[in-house]
Amino acid sequence: MTSRTAACTCGQLSITVHGECLGNGICHCLACQSRTGSVFATLGAWAAPYEIKGRATQYVRIGDAGAQFRFNFCPVCGSTVFHTEEGADDFVMVAIGCLADPDFPAPQDSVYDSRRHHWVKLPDGVPAFARNPQ
Template identity: 80%
Template sequence: MTTRTAACTCGQLSITVHGESLGHGICHCLACQSRTGSVFATLAAFAAPFEVTGNATQYVRTGDQGARFRFNFCPICGSTVFHTEEGIDKFVMVAVGCLADPSFPPPQDSVYDSRRHPWVQLPDGITAFAKNPE
């Protein structure tokens, strides 16, 4: 079974996940753009269980459809490493950049594509959604 560890920039906060990704994609929503300081976020879902090492500061944001997402970031370096959806403990969303693995597969879908910066080119074969599909 594949085991991966994602860590913040300073290494204080990490999460270890097991198995293959349940799915991975790009989010172009304005909240992810603001949260990451980039023009999109790249995330991968992994099934529970997972192990967290270190201390996290949390920020809860309510999504467009009312779901509440708990973002976990390092209180020292500020890197957002993972997030969960309140009330759903079956999986965790990990920031792909924190995996530090250039061989990680390309995204499968792109959500909030209506907010994508026009100069951002998506990989061939990716499914794009104007908003978040439910």
């Protein structure tokens, strides 16, 4: 079985996921822009179980549809490494950049595209949704 480890900048916090990525995408919502300090977030989902090493500081944010997302970031360097959705314990969302794998596959979709900065170009064929289509 394939395993991948994502880690924060300083290496204090990491998560190891197993198996294939269930799906990956880009989020351009203003909350993700603020959270990452970038103009979008790139996320991949993996099925549980997974292993966490190190200490995490958590921040819970309520999404547009009322879901509660628990973001886990390193209290030393501040990198957001992964997040979970309250009540959805069967998967975890990992920040693709924390995998440090430039060969990771291109995103499968782009959400909150209405907030995408005009100069950000998506790969050809990536479906874009004005909001989250859930």
